[in-house]
Amino acid sequence: MAGRPREFDRDEALAKARDLFWERGYEGVSMSDLVDAMGIASARIYAAFESKEALFQEAVMLYASGEGGFATRALAEESTILDAFERLLRDAVLLYTRPNHPHGCMIVMAATNYTINNQAVRTRLGRYRRDRAASLHERLKMASEAGELKPDADPRALAEFYAAFLHGLSVQAADGVPRDMLLSTLSPALSPLKNALLAKADDL
Amino acid sequence: MAGRPREFDRDEALAKARDLFWERGYEGVSMSDLVDAMGIASARIYAAFESKEALFQEAVMLYASGEGGFATRALAEESTILDAFERLLRDAVLLYTRPNHPHGCMIVMAATNYTINNQAVRTRLGRYRRDRAASLHERLKMASEAGELKPDADPRALAEFYAAFLHGLSVQAADGVPRDMLLSTLSPALSPLKNALLAKADDL
DNA sequence: TCAATTCTTTGTCGATCAACAAATAATGTG
DNA sequence: CACATTATTTGTTGATCGACAAAGAATTGA
Numbered sequence: 001m002a003g004r005p006r007e008f009d010r011d012e013a014l015a016k017a018r019d020l021f022w023e024r025g026y027e028g029v030s031m032s033d034l035v036d037a038m039g040i041a042s043a044r045i046y047a048a049f050e051s052k053e054a055l056f057q058e059a060v061m062l063y064a065s066g067e068g069g070f071a072t073r074a075l076a077e078e079s080t081i082l083d084a085f086e087r088l089l090r091d092a093v094l095l096y097t098r099p100n101h102p103h104g105c106m107i108v109m110a111a112t113n114y115t116i117n118n119q120a121v122r123t124r125l126g127r128y129r130r131d132r133a134a135s136l137h138e139r140l141k142m143a144s145e146a147g148e149l150k151p152d153a154d155p156r157a158l159a160e161f162y163a164a165f166l167h168g169l170s171v172q173a174a175d176g177v178p179r180d181m182l183l184s185t186l187s188p189a190l191s192p193l194k195n196a197l198l199a200k201a202d203d204l
Numbered sequence: 205m206a207g208r209p210r211e212f213d214r215d216e217a218l219a220k221a222r223d224l225f226w227e228r229g230y231e232g233v234s235m236s237d238l239v240d241a242m243g244i245a246s247a248r249i250y251a252a253f254e255s256k257e258a259l260f261q262e263a264v265m266l267y268a269s270g271e272g273g274f275a276t277r278a279l280a281e282e283s284t285i286l287d288a289f290e291r292l293l294r295d296a297v298l299l300y301t302r303p304n305h306p307h308g309c310m311i312v313m314a315a316t317n318y319t320i321n322n323q324a325v326r327t328r329l330g331r332y333r334r335d336r337a338a339s340l341h342e343r344l345k346m347a348s349e350a351g352e353l354k355p356d357a358d359p360r361a362l363a364e365f366y367a368a369f370l371h372g373l374s375v376q377a378a379d380g381v382p383r384d385m386l387l388s389t390l391s392p393a394l395s396p397l398k399n400a401l402l403a404k405a406d407d408l
Numbered sequence: 409t410c411a412a413t414t415c416t417t418t419g420t421c422g423a424t425c426a427a428c429a430a431a432t433a434a435t436g437t438g
Numbered sequence: 439c440a441c442a443t444t445a446t447t448t449g450t451t452g453a454t455c456g457a458c459a460a461a462g463a464a465t466t467g468a
Contacts, residue, residue: 003444004434025317027231031426033320043428044446052426104316108375112316113229116237126379133381154388160381161369161389168372171312175330177337177364184358185365191399192392207414208464235456247458248416256456 010048013038018059023102025110026056026121053121056110063106064128067095071132071166081143085162085193086186092166093182096173104174107132108167133163153196165189214252217242222263227306229314230260230325257325260314267310268332271299275336275370285347289366289397290390296370297386300377308378311336312371337367357400369393 020029020037031042031052038045049055070091078084096104111125137159144155172182224233224241235246235256242249253259278292300308315329341363348359376386 002436003442004436004446006445007434024319028317028319030319030424032424041447042426043448046427047445109316112313112375112378113232115228115232115234129375129379133376154391156385157388158392160376160385161392164372164376164386164389164393165365165369166372167375168368168370171316171333171371171375172337172364172368174316175333181360181364182368184361185368187358188362188365188396188400189368191396195395195399196392206466207412208416208466210415211464234454236454245417246456247418250457251415 006048008038008040008044013040013045013048014055014058014062017055018062018106019102021056021059021110022063022106025112026053027115027118053118056121057124060107060110060125060128068105068107070095072135075135075139081140081148082190082193082197084139086190089162089166089169089186089189090183092169093173093179093186096170097179097182103176105167105170108170109174129163129167132166133159136162148198149196150198158192158196161192162189210252212242212244212248217244217249217252218259218262218266221259222266222310223306225260225263225314226267226310229316230257231319231322257322260325261328264311264314264329264332272309272311274299276339279339279343285344285352286394286397286401288343290394293366293370293373293390293393294387296373297377297383297390300374301383301386307380309371309374312374313378333367333371336370337363340366352402353400354402362396362400365396366393 016037016039017029017034020033024033031045034045034052034055035042045052045055049058071088074088074091075084078087092105102109107125107128111122114122137156140149140155140159143149144153149155169182169185220241220243221233221238224237228237235249238249238256238259239246249256249259253262274295275292278295279288282288282291296309306313311329311332315326318326341360344353344359344363347353348357353359373386373389
């Protein structure tokens with residue numbers, strides 16, 4: 001079997017599609033935009049990725065498993081809750097303001113407003129965002145059960161607070177707020193968590 | 205002068221357009237969607253509002269001077285910085301989760317991702333968002349100069365922090381996070397400001 | 409009454425949208 | 439070699455996009 005070999009690098013083309021979707025969102029990118037950016041004719045895109053929606057989905061998964069995975073990594077790899085959230089927020093700012101890349105989080109930016117036809121795309125991205133909030137919640141519950149937090153701390157409220165802030169960082173970055181400015185917001189942003197920690201030493 | 209009188213209520217039609225744009229964004233709404241929602245033929249829309257973009261702009265202004273003005277009002281009408289921000293955030297949650305209305309903030313949701321042709325719309329809404337951050341900054345500087353804040357508090361960082369959180373609330377609301385949940389995030393959200401206040405009594 | 413003015417209806421414009429069909433080209437396997 | 443298989447090229451499809459032109463309808467002032 002095995003017919004004519006593919007002439008373009010599928011991963012490379014997918015990465016280009018991801019960047020375009022990242023910058024302009026699903027509906028902000030037309031097939032002809034993709035043709036230009038990926039450098040291959042539309043029929044080839046359909047052959048390799050099935051449809052625009054499937055291509056977008058795959059691009060989102062590429063993002064989520066790559067740069068977008070910073071949150072998962074921070075939550076899993078840091079041992080204290082404070083270290084985890086400090087790193088998570090810091091990595092978020094760095095990613096959202098990376099030079100020569102689209103600003104903001106792809107999953108936040110790429111699907112807020114949508115045509116009737118494409119509500120499924122919007123809903124799916126909403127689910128991704130809810131999953132992120134859930135993972136924050138999980139990590140905070142863990143910390144609470146491990147005795148890191150005050151007994152009256154509310155892990156769910158803290159989780160939704162940080163989810164909101166994280167999403168907001170993305171909007172700010174897309175609006176061009178500079179990296180240093182966003183980094184300076186992390187000190188106030190971490191104070192709710194610090195207030196919820198069981199006291200060791202009083203800092204600030 | 206004065207020819208045939210208009211048969212439809214311009215303000216009413218504009219409000220319907222605003223709600224549709226609020227829910228689905230500028231590009232998420234087509235002229236034929238507007239025709240259906242406003243109940244008038246497209247040529248009438250052009251006669252009364254000039255273009256889709258001008259209609260959108262007017263709808264945004266209607267929003268900004270109405271429901272969207274909660275921030276301006278809170279900042280202007282409350283005398284202490286804490287009261288102002290408490291009310292601002294609370295009003296934001298209430299507006300963003302109002303039943304029988306689109307969820308989230310129109311100015312945050314209606315233009316994050318956009319086609320090349322409509323970057324002007326995106327840019328303009330970005331400017332609105334930056335203006336909001338600037339007004340938070342102004343109010344915090346006022347408070348600082350009035351001696352409400354600790355000398356080492358950073359009004360600019362606090363302003364951008366609250367701007368980010370506010371924008372994030374909008375994303376959360378649009379994703380269906382319930383009102384009570386969002387209200388419970390306000391307690392952590394206010395702790396950075398409380399930490400920056402010159403001490404009077406220590407409340408948790 | 410009639411002319412000027414404004415609104416409404418109807419139909420349509422060229423452009424662009426996502427998606428594919430058909431034909432041609434290049435590979436491996438038997 | 440021939441044939442099955444897969445890629446690429448080219449062109450087109452019907453739908454929908456935003457925007458308007460032209461003509462009829464309703465009103466006011468002269």
